[in-house]
Amino acid sequence: MESPVATVTQRDQWMVESQVFRIYELFGNLPPKAQSVMIELQRDSHIEYLTRGLRGLPSSFCVLDANRPWLCYWILHSLALLEESVDDELEHNAIDFLSRCQDPEGGYGGGPGQMPHLATTYAAVNALITLGGEEALSSINRGKIYKFLQQMKHPSGGFRMHDGGEIDVRACYTAVSVASILNILDDELVHNVGSFILSCQTYEGGISGEPGAEAHGGYTFCGVATMVLINQVNRLDLPGLIDWLTFRQGKECGFQGRTNKLVDGCYSFWQGGVFPILQRVHSTIDEQLALRDDGGQCTKDGAQTSTTSNISKEGKFFEGTASPGVNLNDIGYDFLKWPVISEPLFHSIALQQYILLCSQEEKGGMKDKPGKSRDFYHTCYCLSGLSVCQHIWSNDEDSPVLPRAVMGPYSNLLEPIHPLFNVVLEKYHEAREFFTRD
Numbered sequence: 001m002e003s004p005v006a007t008v009t010q011r012d013q014w015m016v017e018s019q020v021f022r023i024y025e026l027f028g029n030l031p032p033k034a035q036s037v038m039i040e041l042q043r044d045s046h047i048e049y050l051t052r053g054l055r056g057l058p059s060s061f062c063v064l065d066a067n068r069p070w071l072c073y074w075i076l077h078s079l080a081l082l083e084e085s086v087d088d089e090l091e092h093n094a095i096d097f098l099s100r101c102q103d104p105e106g107g108y109g110g111g112p113g114q115m116p117h118l119a120t121t122y123a124a125v126n127a128l129i130t131l132g133g134e135e136a137l138s139s140i141n142r143g144k145i146y147k148f149l150q151q152m153k154h155p156s157g158g159f160r161m162h163d164g165g166e167i168d169v170r171a172c173y174t175a176v177s178v179a180s181i182l183n184i185l186d187d188e189l190v191h192n193v194g195s196f197i198l199s200c201q202t203y204e205g206g207i208s209g210e211p212g213a214e215a216h217g218g219y220t221f222c223g224v225a226t227m228v229l230i231n232q233v234n235r236l237d238l239p240g241l242i243d244w245l246t247f248r249q250g251k252e253c254g255f256q257g258r259t260n261k262l263v264d265g266c267y268s269f270w271q272g273g274v275f276p277i278l279q280r281v282h283s284t285i286d287e288q289l290a291l292r293d294d295g296g297q298c299t300k301d302g303a304q305t306s307t308t309s310n311i312s313k314e315g316k317f318f319e320g321t322a323s324p325g326v327n328l329n330d331i332g333y334d335f336l337k338w339p340v341i342s343e344p345l346f347h348s349i350a351l352q353q354y355i356l357l358c359s360q361e362e363k364g365g366m367k368d369k370p371g372k373s374r375d376f377y378h379t380c381y382c383l384s385g386l387s388v389c390q391h392i393w394s395n396d397e398d399s400p401v402l403p404r405a406v407m408g409p410y411s412n413l414l415e416p417i418h419p420l421f422n423v424v425l426e427k428y429h430e431a432r433e434f435f436t437r438d
């Protein structure tokens with residue numbers, strides 16, 4: 001039987017060839033001026049668009065009234081990726097606003113006085129971590145957030161988005177991501193989360209929002225990142241996941257969110273962002289592939305059916321409890337040191353071309369695709385995806401990014417992110433130090 005590795009590599013090769021051909025066809029048709037303008041990241045225009053958005057936040061987003069912590073995160077994270085800081089007044093206003101979104105009983109709502117919600121809690125916490133500094137970080141009431149997370153925990157193992165709300169993979173990710181980055185993740189919160197996510201991996205290989213639904217990029221990122229953070233990534237069928245994921249990069253060079261749908265700039269992160277995670281769990285992938293070659297059953301609980309004793313360092317599975325000797329709250333930090341030996345399984349230059357040529361607005365901001373309007377959500381996730389593409393060839397956080405990894409001039413280079421939390425790496429380290437000191 002042909003090895004699944006060979007299949008992935010072969011398909012990857014075909015994909016690369018067709019994309020390279022397609023992009024030169026597209027790019028070659030642009031007038032020379034447009035080529036040089038568009039291939040460059042319009043850094044100043046993006047900064048202006050984002051800063052204007054942040055200034056207008058208190059008054060101009062009535063239609064997104066329940067999403068204002070998200071707007072803070074999308075804008076602040078985009079600015080941080082562009083290595084741009086905000087002035088003291090804007091920073092103070094953002095901290096003050098987010099503090100007013102914090103529920104006295106724990107968690108953050110979509111606006112002051114609104115019911116706490118896991119998605120806006122994730123957004124608020126990531127926004128404050130992105131701002132950094134004593135005022136922002138100490139404004140987060142971790143004890144109350146822990147209580148809120150306990151209240152959202154459902155007997156199935158999953159989490160509800162809010163009181164009486166939906167139970168899905170997004171809720172698992174936002175709860176686990178917040179708990180992990182704030183150093184409050186424990187066995188009680190983790191109990192059966194892995195089984196819930198496992199029940200959402202579909203026959204296609206990707207992950208859906210809830211059992212029985214369709215695999216989708218947004219939920220796939222959430223599911224994979226959560227499984228790593230709870231040390232259970234080996235329970236997923238990783239070769240199946242890679243197969244699904246690699247086929248989501250289309251001939252337009254961008255990613256689609258699900259089979260037979262159109263590509264969209266935001267999936268540059270939701271799909272593209274899974275690859276740097278997979279690169280760090282290569283030994284678990286190899287183990288699952290070896291199990292297939294051995295004729296062993298490569299079930300979703302691969303570690304349990306392994307015929308070998310060679311269980312990889314990362315992702316040992318112990319249901320309901322942390323693996324002995326593993327501190328759950330250290331996984332996100334240790335993950336950064338896990339060795340990267342495989343090359344990315346997608347075409348990172350082609351994706352940068354899609355982002356810069358098709359998603360970028362010359363006047364600032366990014367969008368789904370040509371013909372659509374720019375918005376802060378797409379700006380955040382296109383820039384996050386662009387950063388992933390540029391840094392994916394670097395083996396560790398200290399090795400420099402080579403010019404050939406960056407599409408366009410080297411000045412296009414963005415700050416690196418922590419792949420599991422999607423916050424700028426430097427901001428992550430500051431938060432880690434702050435929340436682990438006693």
Ligand SMILES: CC(C)=CCC/C(C)=C/CC/C(C)=C/COP(=O)(O)OP(=O)(O)O
Binds near residue numbers: 122219258262
């Ligand atoms: C951290 C966090 C809260 C993550 C959210 C993840 C995320 C983006 C989920 C996507 C949800 C979804 C099914 C969109 C489909 O939209 P569509 O039908 O308009 O788009 P499509 O045609 O591209 O599938």
Ligand SMILES: [Zn+2]
Binds near residue numbers: 267
């Ligand atoms: Zn989109």
